[in-house]
Amino acid sequence: MTEVTLEAQFDNFFALFEHPVQFEVNQDSLDHRLRLLQKRYHPDNLSVNGKESVTDTAQAKQQTEQTSALINQAYQTLSAPDSRASYLLDMADQAQNVEHSIADLDFLEDAMQMRIDLDEAIEDKDRATLQQLHPQIIDRLALQSKRFKEAYESEDWQTAIDATQKLKFLVKLNADVTIGLDEVASAEHSDDDDLYV
Numbered sequence: 001m002t003e004v005t006l007e008a009q010f011d012n013f014f015a016l017f018e019h020p021v022q023f024e025v026n027q028d029s030l031d032h033r034l035r036l037l038q039k040r041y042h043p044d045n046l047s048v049n050g051k052e053s054v055t056d057t058a059q060a061k062q063q064t065e066q067t068s069a070l071i072n073q074a075y076q077t078l079s080a081p082d083s084r085a086s087y088l089l090d091m092a093d094q095a096q097n098v099e100h101s102i103a104d105l106d107f108l109e110d111a112m113q114m115r116i117d118l119d120e121a122i123e124d125k126d127r128a129t130l131q132q133l134h135p136q137i138i139d140r141l142a143l144q145s146k147r148f149k150e151a152y153e154s155e156d157w158q159t160a161i162d163a164t165q166k167l168k169f170l171v172k173l174n175a176d177v178t179i180g181l182d183e184v185a186s187a188e189h190s191d192d193d194d195l196y197v
Contacts, residue, residue, distance in 0.1 A: 010067070013074035013087060023088060023149040025078055034075045041067045081141065082167035085148045089164060094157045102165045111169055118173060122180040125187055130180050137177055141170045 014021045017033045041064055077083045089095040102108055114133060121129035144166045151159035 010070055012091075013077055016071070016074050017078060019078065021088070021091065023081075023084060023145070023152055025084065027079065030075060030078055034071070037071045038068065041071060080171055081145050081148075082164065082171040085145075085152075085160070085164040085167055088152055089157070089160060092152075092155075092157070094161065097161050098164050098168075100165070102162075102169065104162065104166070107166060111166075111173070114173060118177055118180065122176070122183070125184050127181070127184045127188075130177055130184060134174075134177050134181065137170060137174045141167065141174060144170060 010016055012021075016037070017030055019025060019029065019033075077087050086095060086098055089098060114137065117129060118133055120126070121133065144163045148160055148163035148167065151157070151163060
């Protein structure tokens with residue numbers, strides 16, 4: 001692979017991961033490609049021949065570290081629906097309004113209520129409420145992902161931007177509910193351990 005081709009790949013995360021430029025991704029394929037890229041560009045795999053100076057070796061090591069960091073950034077971007085949507089909008093030169101506030105008051109009211117319920121459930125270590133909230137958030141993520149995909153494919157940029165803004169909020173909620181469930185499970189497991197002391 002030539003240096004020019006390699007540089008072009010690093011400018012396009014989809015090309016780097018040998019994935020079509022589209023919203024839907026195959027997570028297994030991304031995971032497999034990540035492992036290959038990490039192995040190929042890992043700083044420990046830097047080959048040094050006796051003719052390189054210490055400066056050249058240091059520069060080469062720094063370059064592989066930067067490359068490795070970029071690979072991880074590309075993977076994170078493509079793996080999450082909100083960052084993938086933002087990246088696609090950026091590639092289409094349509095990302096300028098993504099950071100604006102959500103204008104859909106019904107969505108905001110619903111989302112804020114879910115946030116309040118989630119925060120209370122985490123504080124109270126209420127597993128039942130967390131388990132009830134999780135599929136609701138997943139359903140809303142699926143709906144906004146579908147909205148984005150259709151809007152992106154038809155170049156309905158305003159709808160795609162709106163869906164992306166909502167995806168950002170929902171991805172954060174989903175991460176928080178997952179953390180909450182893990183914390184409750186850890187606390188329960190810790191309580192179980194106390195029984196055997």
